[in-house]
Amino acid sequence: MFIDQAKIFIKSGKGGDGIVAFRREKYVPDGGPNGGDGGKGGDVIFRAKDNINTLEPFRYKRKYQAKDGKNGGPNNMSGKDGEDIVIDVPVGTVIFDNTSGRLICDMTEENKQFTVLEGGRGGRGNQHFATPTRRAPKFAKPGDEAEELEILLELKIIADVGLIGFPNVGKSTFLSKVTNAKPKIANYHFTTLTPNLGIVKYKNSEEFVLADIPGLIEGASKGQGLGHQFLRHVERTRLLVHVVDISGIEGREPKKDFEIINDEIENYSKKLSERKQIVLLNKIDLISEEKREKKVEELKTYFENKGFYTFAISAATKEGIDKALNCIINTLPTIEKTPLFFTSEEKIIYSPKEEKEYEISVQKGKYIVEGKMMRRLVNSVNLADYESSMYFQKVLRNKGIFKELEEMGINEGDSVSIEGYEFEYFR
Secondary structure, three states: OOOOEEEEEEEOOOOOOOOOOEOOEOOEOOOOEOOOOOOOOOOEEEEEEOOOOOOOHHHHOOEEEOOOOOOOEOOOEOOOOOOOEEEEEEOOEEEEEOOOOOEEEEEOOOOOEEEEEOOOOOOOOHHHHOOOOOOOOOOOOOOOOOOEEEEEEEEOOOOOEEEEOOOOOOHHHHHHHHOOOOOOOOOOOOOOOOOEEEEEOOOOOOOEEEEEOOOOOOOHHHOHHHHHHHHHHHOOOOEEEEEEEOOOOOOOOHHHHHHHHHHHHHHHOHHHHOOOEEEEEEOHHHOOHHHHHHHHHHHHHHHHHOOOEEEEOEOOOOEOHHHHHHHHHHHHHHOOOOOOOOOOOOOOOOOOOOOOOOEEEEEOOEEEEEOHHHHHHHHHOOOOOHHHHHHHHHHHHHOOHHHHHHHOOOOOOOEEEEOOEEEEOOO
């Protein structure tokens, strides 16, 4: 099944904790500290692969987590780093932060890799905290916390040429005649509900990828008729081939159809509306000979006056297809090959949400100090140990927390809560 959108939850690995340990050797009663460092947590990495063409696997597995780093050991032994997790996605997948809508990465190249979440750093063992005056530190650093994120994956097919137009105008038939693709074709609306791709190899020209984009309708730019899902796949194409039905057997009006589709494209993205287009007047085989010439001439004049190369064809009988292919082949080299991002007019640069080191608030007369740095500090010390307690207070002073509390009006004897630990404040 072709799935082009999925939401998943990802989490990196937590860093391993540094440990408190001391040398224990015969005849060495007061051995020095030798607690080892924790290992780094695993990263969450995305990789683009050409041999995947759908996001369907993410329907069944929605949570992905890298491995945690191992804790340090005695004798200065470092813990093992956590294993990264590599998540393969189709080339053309765009990764968003689902909460903020920020763009994280656009996976446009085979084997491209991007680290979305980094694993936590390993904590340092007590061997690092020994000083001439603190010879037996009874504290160590815990590993950094893991990061987690809900992301949105969107697949936008990458093709050189995109076939656009209303449903049932002959796009799938054209694709089947000029490539080896075998799309489902029938005489009813919305036969094509997912994009179909084929490779065109015409005479001695360079191969190009042709995509049959599911039929657009009026209101597509507002999401009607799966419009956003279909328009998403138009974004990656370098050249648009606009197919219109001029036979009149279904009451279609080619000029009106053309304008409706282009209005929807412009409403979706101004940049996308500036893409070059070639117009194919399809189903000429269904028009009687006495009416065909006049109708084709009128429509060719109309579209060519607007600046579009225009060709009368019959996708069913292949009449006129050679001329259209020659035009496509000659036009493609004039267009930049780099796939561009068009969903918003400006690319939103990803910047991970940074949690503040700490925040201080006053609640019911109590001063609350909390945050990432505070959690790490509290977990790293042994407050029952004098040297460890002194180290704890030194960090608070150096980080300016005491000064900030005093500026907020704290008095001696006031209650301070630091990540759940209660203290009385004294200068």
